[in-house]
Amino acid sequence: MSWRLWLPFMVFFGFLGLAAYQLSQPRDEFVKSAMVGQELPYFTLPAAVPDLPGANSEDFADGKPKLLNIWASWCLPCIAEAPQLEALKDEGVEIVGVAIRDKPEDIARFLSDHGNPYTRIGRDDLSEVQLGIGSSGVPETFVIDGKGRIAYQHIGDIRAEHVPILLEELRKAGR
């Protein structure tokens, strides 16, 4: 019997093996923004709470790298990342918040319960800024360099181990 007779079987089982392997691999569910490296799109958002100013894209072009934090008071992982944002603020990082589909009274309650790391918070009721910068969920954090360019995207809540990474990205963006 010619070995060539077995060739289709080998191809078939090879394909089966490949499919089984791919199915057993954990799937990367993150949708990365294609805007990293691009200019921050123009936006202007009204203030989310009375005692903090709203957020504008022009705020990011003042020469100092900042964090743009996409969050919401209704988002549970945002509570988990609050201490890390506080730690970043203590390191002198300026954090601009964009509150997605949120109510002023809920935002105020969140800030009094979990602390306020923000210098500005804009209200994004239609997810316009979120769509504009290619963010697909809350929370997400973007490093914006001093010229208003998106330098880095962090998807999901910031855990303690991500704080040095973000500080490093901010330092790199400041060069």
Place this chain on the structure above:
Amino acid sequence: MRALFAFLMALVALPLAAQNDIPPAPYAYRQLDDPAQEAAAQDLMETLRCLKCQSQSIADSDASMAGDMRHQVRIRIAAGEEPEDIRRWLMDRYGDYVSYEPVMSATTWPLFAIPVLLALIAALLFWRRFRRRA
């Protein structure tokens, strides 16, 4: 009695109050007035992926973010933008991933090339076999 009834009603109303989220974007569930524009928007929305739910189009999804994306599509269509430009705008932000319309690129070309190649090989095998018989 009336007070008790009101109290019971208030208890029933509580879960509703807790669900009192901010209203959806104006054009998340409202169709455009111009039927031709609405049809163009609908066609486009059916080929855009909901980023939150990932296996649904934004036309099929009730996620608030899908609603906000439908709002974007509808107001842009109403403003006279071409559907393919809106798709481009989203793909510039989320990559090929956001579109259900397949595109040929450096990573996807084998998907298009392999079936053609297999069909050619099959045709060649058939041709050789039938020629031998003849």
